[in-house]
Amino acid sequence: MLIHLRELYGKQDKAHISDKLDISDIVSNHLSMNSAGLVQTEADAIFEAGRVRVNAHVHVDLELICSRCLVVFEDPLVFSYTELFSNETPKEDEEPADKDDTVNYVTEDKISLVPYTKEHILLELPMFPLCSDHCKGLCPTCGVNLNDEACNCTKELTDPRWSGLKGFLSK
Ligand SMILES: [Zn+2]
Numbered sequence: 001m002l003i004h005l006r007e008l009y010g011k012q013d014k015a016h017i018s019d020k021l022d023i024s025d026i027v028s029n030h031l032s033m034n035s036a037g038l039v040q041t042e043a044d045a046i047f048e049a050g051r052v053r054v055n056a057h058v059h060v061d062l063e064l065i066c067s068r069c070l071v072v073f074e075d076p077l078v079f080s081y082t083e084l085f086s087n088e089t090p091k092e093d094e095e096p097a098d099k100d101d102t103v104n105y106v107t108e109d110k111i112s113l114v115p116y117t118k119e120h121i122l123l124e125l126p127m128f129p130l131c132s133d134h135c136k137g138l139c140p141t142c143g144v145n146l147n148d149e150a151c152n153c154t155k156e157l158t159d160p161r162w163s164g165l166k167g168f169l170s171k
């Protein structure tokens with residue numbers, strides 16, 4: 001997944017990069033990830049306004065672990081990202097034309113998109129994955145998955161915020 005910056009500089013050609021990336025290193029470091037397929041990245045690089053703009057489209061099929069019921073579920077992750085690259089030295093007093101356009105000033109001619117794709121995958125991953133918005137989670141007493149079955153554990157008010165109120169009501 002290499003972008004040849006100098007080949008694009010000053011030209012109007014568009015370079016297309018299509019690649020599959022293994023992210024087992026991310027899976028093994030991420031507690032809520034069970035597995036991941038190969039990451040398919042389709043990117044276009046084009047010279048524009050003095051720098052190379054890369055628009056990348058990413059698709060990866062993930063298996064995540066629900067943070068409430070611990071069940072493994074499939075969750076395809078699809079997103080796009082943009083990165084700007086320049087071989088020039090940044091001018092210190094230069095105001096960025098667009099505040100959202102952060103330029104990566106690099107000295108290499110060939111830029112690998114791998115670290116950028118990995119970084120954006122980490123940003124896109126949900127902090128607390130849920131198998132469904134309505135996931136009921138596990139019973140805190142007996143541990144059954146409340147999405148699959150009900151249990152006979154007491155449904156009494158166990159929230160400590162209510163215990164004072166309960167004592168007050170029983171007086
Ligand atoms: Zn769940």
Ligand SMILES: [Zn+2]
Nearest residue numbers: 139142151153
């Ligand atoms: Zn229970």
